Amino acid sequence: MKKIFTILGVVAITATAFSQELLSNPGFETGLAPWAAGxxxxxxxxxxxxxxxxxxxxxxxxxxxxxxxxFYQNIPVTAGETYVISFWYKATGDDTDARLWSVYKDAANAPVYTTADAKTDSFRTNDGYLTPAAEWTKHTAEMIAGPTATNLDVAVRAYNGATIAQFDDFSVMNKATMAVSDVSNFDKQIKMNTNLGNALTVILPSKATVNIYSAEGRLVSSNRVNSGDSINTSSLNKGMYIVTVDNGTAKVSRKVMKN
Known part of the structure; x- marks a missing residue:
């Protein structure tokens, strides 16, 4: 029973949510603009x-x-504040396929380098490349804005060794405004059948990862699903399970019973 309470305590009641997104069109749902080549x-x-x-x-x-x-997008920033860049990517080829290549700039649009050594500049992938990834993978970096910084080029590069360099769901936040928040709004949007037969059907506000755990805490199923998708549960034994729904910024859980 101790493991059951541990699962519920970890996944059921808290989530991290961002208070203010600084980018426009971070997921390219309205095309490219205001992102541009560069x-x-x-x-x-x-x-x-x-x-x-x-x-x-x-x-x-x-x-x-x-x-x-x-390509890149330029946004205003405040000197001395720490900003967090995150995005999802796929990168395959010769392992020198893509980079995060962002830089703070001053009012004259000149680069403001925060670190003396490029190998410690997290906004330039520590002078390296993104880890090769055939599946969607998240990358996150944070760095303080230098004393003369007024804006930030949020930029990525792709190289001629790549077979694919694909990007989605960017985010830039001022770290000081990121906070733990109530998950009630997300929780209210999640609907699922709590009495399982051969399928678990989930209604979601957007695509999310749905995990099913046994009462002992063992992960028995993990799926990336869209709203209305059904997960086959015919092989599960009868009993109680914990279902978690995670959209990348919030996580909620439900107890379900397999009949």
Whole structure:
């Protein structure tokens, strides 16, 4: 029984939520703008994909680029504050496929480098590349804005060694405004059948990860699902299970019974 209470305590009552998103169109659901090709004048705009996305219906990226390229969005920032960049990506090829390549700038649009060594600059992937990933993978980096910084180029690059460099669901937050919040609104939007037969059907506000745990705390099923999707539960033994629903910023749980 101790493990049951541990699961409920961990997954049922708290979640992290962001208070203010600083980017416009972070998931490319309205096309590319205000994102644009750059920051070099030779870079080309990414292609908007309606078939390969992390959430929503669209993402942006490159397939087999023939030269270094990338895109960015510029946002205002406050000097001395710490900002957090996160996004989801796919990157495959020769392992030198894509980078986060962002930089703070001053009022004259000159770079403001926070670290003396590029290998410790998290907004430039520590002078490395994103870890190769054939499936959607989240990357997060944070760094303080230097004393003369007034704006931030939120930028990514793709390289000619890549077969694919795809991006979705960007987010930029001032770390000081990020807080733990009540999950009641998200919780109210989640609907599912709590008496299971051969399927668990979940109604969601957006695509989410649905995990099913046994009463002893063992993960027995994990699925990335859209609203209305059904998960096959015919192989589960009779008894109580804990279902968690996680959209990346909030997590809620339900107790269900397999009959």
């Amino acid at each position: 920051t070099s004048s030779s870079y080309t705009a990414p292609t908007i994909s309606t078939t390969n996305f992390h959430s929503g219906t669209q993402s942006a990226g490159y397939t087999a680029p023939t030269a270094t390229t990338g």
